[in-house]
Amino acid sequence: MAETARAGDDLPRVGKARMEKLAALRERGVAAFAYSFDVTRHAAPSVADFEEREGEGGGRTGAGGAGGTRDGDEAGAEAEGGGQTTRGRWAGRMVGFRSHGKSAFADLEDHTGRVQVYFRRNVLGDDAYSLLELLDLGDWIGVEGSLFRTRMGQVTVLAEEFELLSKSLRPLPLGKVEVDAETGERVTHAGFADRESRYRQRYADLAVNPDVRRVFRTRTRIVTAIRSFLDDLGFVEVETPVLQPLYGGASARPFVTHHLALDRVLYLRIADELYLKRLIVGGMDRVYEISKDFRNEGIDRFHNPEFTMLEFYQAFADYEDMMELVERLVVAVAEAAGGSRGCTFQGAEIAFERPFARVSFVESLGEAMEGDPLDVPEDELRARVEERGAGDLAGAGRGKLLDKLFGELVQPSLVQPTFVVDYPKELSPLAKEKRGAPRLTERFELFVAGEELANAFSELNDPIAQRARFEDQAALRAAGDAEAQVVDEDYIRALEYGLPPTGGVGIGVDRLVMLLTDQASIRDVILFPTLREGE
RNA sequence: GAGCCGGUAGCUCAGUUGGCAGAGCAACGGACUUUUAAUCCGUAGGUCCUGGGUUCGAUUCCCAGCCGGCUCACCA
Numbered sequence: 001m002a003e004t005a006r007a008g009d010d011l012p013r014v015g016k017a018r019m020e021k022l023a024a025l026r027e028r029g030v031a032a033f034a035y036s037f038d039v040t041r042h043a044a045p046s047v048a049d050f051e052e053r054e055g056e057g058g059g060r061t062g063a064g065g066a067g068g069t070r071d072g073d074e075a076g077a078e079a080e081g082g083g084q085t086t087r088g089r090w091a092g093r094m095v096g097f098r099s100h101g102k103s104a105f106a107d108l109e110d111h112t113g114r115v116q117v118y119f120r121r122n123v124l125g126d127d128a129y130s131l132l133e134l135l136d137l138g139d140w141i142g143v144e145g146s147l148f149r150t151r152m153g154q155v156t157v158l159a160e161e162f163e164l165l166s167k168s169l170r171p172l173p174l175g176k177v178e179v180d181a182e183t184g185e186r187v188t189h190a191g192f193a194d195r196e197s198r199y200r201q202r203y204a205d206l207a208v209n210p211d212v213r214r215v216f217r218t219r220t221r222i223v224t225a226i227r228s229f230l231d232d233l234g235f236v237e238v239e240t241p242v243l244q245p246l247y248g249g250a251s252a253r254p255f256v257t258h259h260l261a262l263d264r265v266l267y268l269r270i271a272d273e274l275y276l277k278r279l280i281v282g283g284m285d286r287v288y289e290i291s292k293d294f295r296n297e298g299i300d301r302f303h304n305p306e307f308t309m310l311e312f313y314q315a316f317a318d319y320e321d322m323m324e325l326v327e328r329l330v331v332a333v334a335e336a337a338g339g340s341r342g343c344t345f346q347g348a349e350i351a352f353e354r355p356f357a358r359v360s361f362v363e364s365l366g367e368a369m370e371g372d373p374l375d376v377p378e379d380e381l382r383a384r385v386e387e388r389g390a391g392d393l394a395g396a397g398r399g400k401l402l403d404k405l406f407g408e409l410v411q412p413s414l415v416q417p418t419f420v421v422d423y424p425k426e427l428s429p430l431a432k433e434k435r436g437a438p439r440l441t442e443r444f445e446l447f448v449a450g451e452e453l454a455n456a457f458s459e460l461n462d463p464i465a466q467r468a469r470f471e472d473q474a475a476l477r478a479a480g481d482a483e484a485q486v487v488d489e490d491y492i493r494a495l496e497y498g499l500p501p502t503g504g505v506g507i508g509v510d511r512l513v514m515l516l517t518d519q520a521s522i523r524d525v526i527l528f529p530t531l532r533e534g535e
Numbered sequence: 536g537a538g539c540c541g542g543u544a545g546c547u548c549a550g551u552u553g554g555c556a557g558a559g560c561a562a563c564g565g566a567c568u569u570u571u572a573a574u575c576c577g578u579a580g581g582u583c584c585u586g587g588g589u590u591c592g593a594u595u596c597c598c599a600g601c602c603g604g605c606u607c608a609c610c611a
Binding site: 015017018096098099100101102103104105107116118119120121122136137150151152154156170171172173174175176177178179187188189190191192193194195196197199208250251252253295297298300301302303399400403404406407423427428445452455483521531532533 | 536542545546547548559560561562563566567568569570571572573574601602603604605606607608609610611
């Protein structure tokens with residue numbers, strides 16, 4: 001193909017040397033890009049299995065700490081099935097190579113970790129052994145051989161055969177890894193650290209930073225735990241439209257797109273809420289969706305324009321029921337992620353012990369501002385927000401002002417899991433009025449480490465009241481609040497058919513993952529975060 | 536959007552009070568049959584982010600821009 005001539009042009013010089021090796025391989029009739037390899041063993045579990053077998057056999061014991069190859073994604077990777085011999089076929093990426101002339105050691109890394117491979121010329125034969133000269137760090141190789149323990153005590157595969165599975169033409173920014181013999185801690189020397197490069201080339205980041213792989217593996221475990229928790233309770237997972245004729249369910253600016261054949265504007269969803277409640281109207285009485293939502297807002301370490309949202313709705317339940325459900329969900333997920341009911345986030349010890357603390361929005365804010373938030377005139381509210389330096393208040397109504405004050409005065413102190421309950425009505429256009437307190441709604445948010453994790457309410461199911469709330473939002477919109485919600489006539493029609501009493505919850509999955517994996521930036525829990533256009 | 540910090544070899548970084556650009560690792564050549572940050576000898580490698588300006592001379596100083604990080608604003 002024509003690309004062959006150009007393939008190396010943008011490679012660094014190091015890569016050009018690899019192009020020459022590729023040509024040399026071709027000359028020797030060696031396929032540099034194989035089709036498959038029959039893998040029977042994996043790095044970490046095969047080593048663990050070998051050590052266990054030694055223990056049983058009364059052979060050498062206590063030498064297990066000598067190595068340091070077991071630095072994989074899963075420290076205690078599952079043992080490989082019984083009945084294994086020491087023989088097998090391993091495949092992985094070559095991440096270390098130490099040649100000694102007529103023999104050589106390589107470190108082979110697969111998804112479970114690393115295993116050392118030992119090549120000897122008198123085992124492999126001159127031909128095969130000389131092929132090693134054409135390998136590079138980053139190459140994928142397959143090895144057949146058997147496990148033994150080296151003089152230094154390292155469990156190692158003695159290679160009887162090996163083959164190149166895929167040639168790496170571009171050098172990976174592999175850092176050298178040192179394992180402290182006493183603590184067993186891995187120290188990476190001069191690894192791949194530049195954040196911009198890591199985000200833009202996540203494939204390289206993942207390839208060389210096992211810790212990054214571990215975070216994303218945990219992310220998957222968290223999502224799996226959410227699904228099984230809800231599935232077990234009879235919730236049905238559904239898919240609702242990403243492309244919507246009207247957007248709603250949250251206060252945010254949308255991405256706008258255009259459908260050519262229909263010649264009409266469509267919006268990328270900012271929330272799933274209104275569609276999921278339509279399903280409750282339809283009689284699907286427990287539904288959930290885990291999906292990407294899109295908000296056309298700023299980017300910072302807590303916000304990415306596309307992010308993952310979990311929403312679930314349960315008929316015949318109110319927000320008290322949902323609080324209990326959220327507690328159970330969060331505890332279950334934390335256990336799945338970290339094996340315990342706690343975590344450390346940026347130095348703060350978080351304990352997920354039920355019941356979580358509860359504070360009232362109005363009372364906690366009232367204490368902080370020394371006055372009843374509901375009675376303070378809007379002018380004064382505005383002044384108090386301004387004096388705290390919170391900037392753009394254009395179009396902000398009472399609700400938004402109160403929320404800003406809450407964010408300034410109360411939110412940072414909510415480190416341990418805390419439900420903030422009973423939000424003012426103007427802040428919650430989709431929530432049901434609180435029983436006995438018509439200026440409030442039956443709504444709660446869950447805060448952990450000062451960040452909002454969940455938002456939930458007893459859903460407003462009175463179509464007449466809902467229309468009035470939408471109209472209030474429309475007024476705010478007319479006054480300049482670009483994030484106020486729009487009237488959704490079809491949604492009101494659905495309510496007119498009858499929405500049973502329903503409790504609903506939204507949880508930001510990315511933030512939950514940040515919390516449980518102790519990552520300071522949302523970019524570190526999204527595989528390919530949104531970046532500016534760059535090289 | 537604003538402020539601060541940063542962008543130098545493939546990677547991690549140092550440096551130049553304005554005068555031929557540095558280290559470690561990686562790479563390349565050589566030695567080495569139990570090493571593991573292997574070691575030893577040797578070699579090569581640069582758009583100092585981009586574009587202007589000042590200057591005999593700019594990677595360095597000035598201006599503008601691009602990209603990233605942090606903080607703020609925005610984002611319940």
